[in-house]
Amino acid sequence: MNTPLNFAVMGNPIKHSYSPRLHALFAKQAGLNIHYEKILVPLDGFEIAVKTFFEQGGKGLNITVPFKLQAYELAKANLSPRARLAGSVNTLWMKSGHLHGCNTDGIGMVNDIQRQGISLENKKILLLGAGGAARGVILPLLETGCRQLLIVNRTATKASELVQQCLTDLPQYAGVLSAGGFEQIQGQWDLVINATSSSLQQNALPLPTGLFTNNSLAYDMVYTPENDTPFLQQARQDGATLTSDGLGMLVYQGAESFFIWNQVRINPAPVLEALRQELLAG
Secondary structure (H helix, E strand, C coil): CCCCEEEEEEECCCCCCCHHHHHHHHHHHHCCCEEEEEEECCCCCHHHHHHHHHHCCCCEEEECCCCHHHHHHHCHHHECHHHHHHCCCCEEEEECCEEEEECCHHHHHHHHHHHCCCCCCCCEEEEECCCHHHHCCHHHHHCCCCCEEEEEECCHHHHHHHHHHHHHHCHHHCCCEEEEEHHHCCCCEEEEEECCCCCCCCCCCCCCCCCEEEEEEEEECCCCCCCCCHHHHHHHHCCCCEEECCHHHHHHHHHHHHHHHHCCCCCHHHHHHHHHHHHHCC
């Protein structure tokens, strides 16, 4: 029997993570023998935990709350463009003796949206929130060829600062990327993404009515077993016929990590379906 390849997810807390289940399903599809574990890391022990994992022959790490910024600092010399712009890292690996980092959240979300038969080329996108979750998806969204990406936040200055930082690195998107407050949202949008924590707190957002056309997609990065969140309920009441929670984003970002480590592309759709059924079953 060939020796399993070792992977893990590190975080604090970590008990809730579905990553081991995801990667077991990916590996089964790819015909790879892997061992993937959850590692609860002390808040002051992240750097030593990463060092130890790779010294002991580990092949790849997923990083979750609250260590994504520390992972960015550890891999700062070898970051992907996605990680550099996101300012955080959720995927680590060693190459030629050096630690490398990527952020797969944004490409995971874009791939999940495309799975649903939706092209973002020349589309108007409204991104709600200007924190780390929003920051992680900006570059992959811009790379779809969208016509407009407006980032809004309760504190408008935070959205403006984020856009200015992005345009320093990506001046070619000056005509596409803009910022504002919730009160500045006008017109209808092809895609409205909730990157705030409102659904985790079971809160509605201060959105104007009339945001959605018949073909608009409302996308929440938060997920529930039933594919339903306060934001998605709010969107449906405002006329959105297409709604999606973030479970697909979770699966597709994991698939991107799996590809980075193993150079194998798997089909995440059946894995997403299996995970949804398992969540519904409790």
